[in-house]
Amino acid sequence: MSENNKDDFRIKTRKWLEKNCPMSMRGKTDDIKELFWGGENTSFTSEDQKKWFEAMYHKGWIAPQWEQKYGGGGLSILENKILLQEMSRLKCKQPLISFGISMLGPALLKFGNENQKDKYLNEITNGKIRWAQGYSEPNAGSDLAGLQCKAEDKGDHYLINGSKIWTSYGDMGDWIFCLVRTDFEVKKQMGISFLLIDMKSEGVMTRAIKLISGKSPFTETFFDNVKVPKENLVGELNKGWTIAKYLLTHERQMIGGMGGDDEKFNPREIALESFDLKDGILPNPILRNELSEYEMDDKIFSMTIERAIDEAKAGNESGAASSLFKYYGTELNQQRMELIMSLTGSSELIMDSEKNKNGYIAAKFLRSKGNTIEGGTSEVQLNIISKNILGLPTK
Amino acid sequence: MALVLNEEQQLLKESVKDFLDNKAPVSALRKLRDENISDYDDTLWSEMIEMGLTSLTINEEFGGLEFGYVALGQVLEQTGRNLSVSPMISTVLMSTTFINVLGNVFQKNKYLPEIAKGNIKICLAHQETSHFNIKDINTKLKVDGDSYVLNGEKHFVIDAGISDYIIVLAKFETESNYIGVILRSNSDGIKINISRLLDDRKVGDITFKNVKIEKESVIEINDFKLLERVFDISSIGLSCEMLGVSLEAFDKTLAYLKDRQQFGVTIGTFQALQHRAAKMFIELELCKSVVIKGLKAIDSDLSNLNEIASLAKAKLGRTIKLITNEAIQMHGGIGMTDDIDIGFYIKRARVLQQTLGDYNYHLTRYAEISGY
Numbered sequence: 001m002s003e004n005n006k007d008d009f010r011i012k013t014r015k016w017l018e019k020n021c022p023m024s025m026r027g028k029t030d031d032i033k034e035l036f037w038g039g040e041n042t043s044f045t046s047e048d049q050k051k052w053f054e055a056m057y058h059k060g061w062i063a064p065q066w067e068q069k070y071g072g073g074g075l076s077i078l079e080n081k082i083l084l085q086e087m088s089r090l091k092c093k094q095p096l097i098s099f100g101i102s103m104l105g106p107a108l109l110k111f112g113n114e115n116q117k118d119k120y121l122n123e124i125t126n127g128k129i130r131w132a133q134g135y136s137e138p139n140a141g142s143d144l145a146g147l148q149c150k151a152e153d154k155g156d157h158y159l160i161n162g163s164k165i166w167t168s169y170g171d172m173g174d175w176i177f178c179l180v181r182t183d184f185e186v187k188k189q190m191g192i193s194f195l196l197i198d199m200k201s202e203g204v205m206t207r208a209i210k211l212i213s214g215k216s217p218f219t220e221t222f223f224d225n226v227k228v229p230k231e232n233l234v235g236e237l238n239k240g241w242t243i244a245k246y247l248l249t250h251e252r253q254m255i256g257g258m259g260g261d262d263e264k265f266n267p268r269e270i271a272l273e274s275f276d277l278k279d280g281i282l283p284n285p286i287l288r289n290e291l292s293e294y295e296m297d298d299k300i301f302s303m304t305i306e307r308a309i310d311e312a313k314a315g316n317e318s319g320a321a322s323s324l325f326k327y328y329g330t331e332l333n334q335q336r337m338e339l340i341m342s343l344t345g346s347s348e349l350i351m352d353s354e355k356n357k358n359g360y361i362a363a364k365f366l367r368s369k370g371n372t373i374e375g376g377t378s379e380v381q382l383n384i385i386s387k388n389i390l391g392l393p394t395k
Numbered sequence: 396m397a398l399v400l401n402e403e404q405q406l407l408k409e410s411v412k413d414f415l416d417n418k419a420p421v422s423a424l425r426k427l428r429d430e431n432i433s434d435y436d437d438t439l440w441s442e443m444i445e446m447g448l449t450s451l452t453i454n455e456e457f458g459g460l461e462f463g464y465v466a467l468g469q470v471l472e473q474t475g476r477n478l479s480v481s482p483m484i485s486t487v488l489m490s491t492t493f494i495n496v497l498g499n500v501f502q503k504n505k506y507l508p509e510i511a512k513g514n515i516k517i518c519l520a521h522q523e524t525s526h527f528n529i530k531d532i533n534t535k536l537k538v539d540g541d542s543y544v545l546n547g548e549k550h551f552v553i554d555a556g557i558s559d560y561i562i563v564l565a566k567f568e569t570e571s572n573y574i575g576v577i578l579r580s581n582s583d584g585i586k587i588n589i590s591r592l593l594d595d596r597k598v599g600d601i602t603f604k605n606v607k608i609e610k611e612s613v614i615e616i617n618d619f620k621l622l623e624r625v626f627d628i629s630s631i632g633l634s635c636e637m638l639g640v641s642l643e644a645f646d647k648t649l650a651y652l653k654d655r656q657q658f659g660v661t662i663g664t665f666q667a668l669q670h671r672a673a674k675m676f677i678e679l680e681l682c683k684s685v686v687i688k689g690l691k692a693i694d695s696d697l698s699n700l701n702e703i704a705s706l707a708k709a710k711l712g713r714t715i716k717l718i719t720n721e722a723i724q725m726h727g728g729i730g731m732t733d734d735i736d737i738g739f740y741i742k743r744a745r746v747l748q749q750t751l752g753d754y755n756y757h758l759t760r761y762a763e764i765s766g767y
Contacts, residue, residue: 289762295765296709300681300684304680304683383670385673390649390669392649392652395664
């Protein structure tokens with residue numbers, strides 16, 4: 001893309017967004033639950049939200065880089081980057097939040113057959129189907145490959161029995177993509193398959209899990225003699241682990257990048273609101289040190305993301321980067337929330353006052369503890385780095 | 396401003412690596428120390444000059460290659476990996492930068508071509524106490540007829556014993572403005588006392604007693620920000636060397652983890668060591684980012700160079716300490732012996748940490764710059 005074409009695309013995009021993004025669909029989002037998630041169990045919360053989604057859908061910008069036949073926009077990496085920059089400049093809200101776009105889509109595009117791509121990708125982009133993820137099980141957390149939820153071959157269908165845990169918004173999902181055991185006799189990674197399951201099928205049940213933050217963003221999902229057509233298998237039988245690893249890479253990048261640019265939770269601003277400076281210096285030297293140390297690591301982490309993008313553009317991609325970002329991004333986010341709790345003192349411990357949105361920060365603080373567990377614990381990421389990048393022996 | 400090297404810079408990095416791996420490995424430093432005849436290897440220095448390493452940051456109009464600081468940074472990273480001893484830090488990084496940023500056309504014409512050709516070595520005398528602090532300067536220049544006289548004391552001057560010229564950071568007796576004074580190191584009234592450092596390199600304490608200074612030798616510094624720029628650039632340059640030291644100490648340690656057998660297994664199989672190694676790897680990746688950001692910020696003239704420089708020197712200071720400590724610990728008893736090279740790395744590290752301000756200095760400065 002030449003510089004001229006780039007500028008041209010940017011100007012056109014900016015104009016289009018300015019015209020089509022309603023004012024109420026711009027600005028900060030306090031809670032991602034306010035956004036449109038699609039699916040049969042959700043509806044638009046406002047006329048503007050509907051207008052914004054439909055405009056973006058018809059433009060192909062719900063999944064800008066997917067091919068147009070799947071409801072995408074066929075944009076190049078660079079065009080997509082410009083679009084994202086322009087959206088963030090106008091503070092446009094995301095028109096659709098979807099695990100279908102961020103997780104299942106990439107898996108189908110890489111491993112699915114033509115029928116599956118035609119059928120499922122379009123229903124993701126048009127917001128009809130909301131997807132949930134079924135990976136972890138009560139006894140398969142860090143040891144994900146040890147999963148036991150089984151799919152038996154019954155001739156024209158698979159019969160599913162078992163359960164999944166930590167399904168994000170499982171109670172709101174229409175379909176779920178699952179890792180299931182299809183062979184118990186082989187090495188555990190070699191007997192896993194990737195299956196698409198309609199959550200309206202008989203025998204599927206969900207139960208909400210209440211977290212320490214008081215919120216319930218996850219469910220447990222039970223499968224009791226659930227019949228699934230054989231055509232719902234993605235990729236080859238017993239090759240699901242490859243797809244799982246591919247998707248986990250996406251998930252890690254997503255979790256690692258969470259919360260980093262949330263202006264509201266800028267510890268420096270909170271420090272300056274909470275304390276009066278003495279001769280231009282924060283009065284508590286230990287807090288000042290903690291803050292500057294956090295900022296040092298945060299700024300250099302951002303530079304590292306910037307460098308990884310530049311390296312990728314120059315063709316020097318390193319596959320292990322996702323573990324690094326997942327590990328460091330989540331540890332940093334926890335450090336930030338701890339720092340904010342220190343800086344705000346007792347004021348954010350109050351849970352029933354409108355003044356602090358009923359303990360909004362405390363809830364975020366508690367939620368951040370999950371960041372170093374979900375999507376592979378910090379310890380699992382360090383294992384991956386030591387084995388795959390550093391080449392340290394396992395035996 | 397992409398945070399990657401271009402082809403030219405990548406080539407330079409590789410050729411300098413080959414060259415130093417060959418000509419100036421750690422065994423060369425060991426030899427310098429044990430023989431204790433000279434402060435550095437003159438043959439090596441001549442070859443470095445021939446390769447153009449003294450002229451990387453000097454503009455073409457003054458006889459330089461004008462490759463910029465990204466290029467110089469690649470060289471310093473390699474001298475860090477090999478612990479190569481040469482006047483690169485004193486002459487090419489600090490003094491050349493001082494003249495690049497603050498010198499007038501006359502001074503640039505006089506000194507830069509000579510540095511580029513390798514005809515002169517210059518050291519920078521700024522520090523007056525045991526800690527880096529350019530805000531507290533007591534070396535004074537006094538008017539004396541048509542010229543001046545200089546009085547004061549400087550400490551921890553890198554390469555003071557081998558330099559042809561000294562740049563002295565001073566103030567006029569009656570003014571608060573800073574000035575630089577550039578003078579021959581054998582001028583009357585200069586006394587240099589050489590010491591050997593922890594890392595087997597040499598520094599000097601210099602006393603100036605009524606040293607006569609000509610007007611043309613005075614470098615006027617009208618803007619304190621420009622003086623800071625000299626030290627910010629130098630801090631980023633040192634961070635490059637610190638990155639090289641850290642990377643090599645880590646590589647050596649990783650190789651040892653894969654080799655050493657205890658309890659009937661390779662010690663690298665122990666998760667207690669694996670996770671620490673993985674964390675060091677992550678810290679090093681962050682260090683690479685802030686270092687390349689710093690180098691690019693110099694060449695692209697970014698306005699927040701002071702912030703980036705302090706972030707770099709602080710981060711590298713903390714990481715080099717972590718890595719050299721872990722290097723010794725993970726090597727175990729053998730790491731405490733002079734027989735293997737790892738000890739040279741922790742010794743160089745501690746000197747680099749203190750040079751131009753350590754972790755505490757730069758993190759505090761970062762907080763000040765950030766307005767808290």
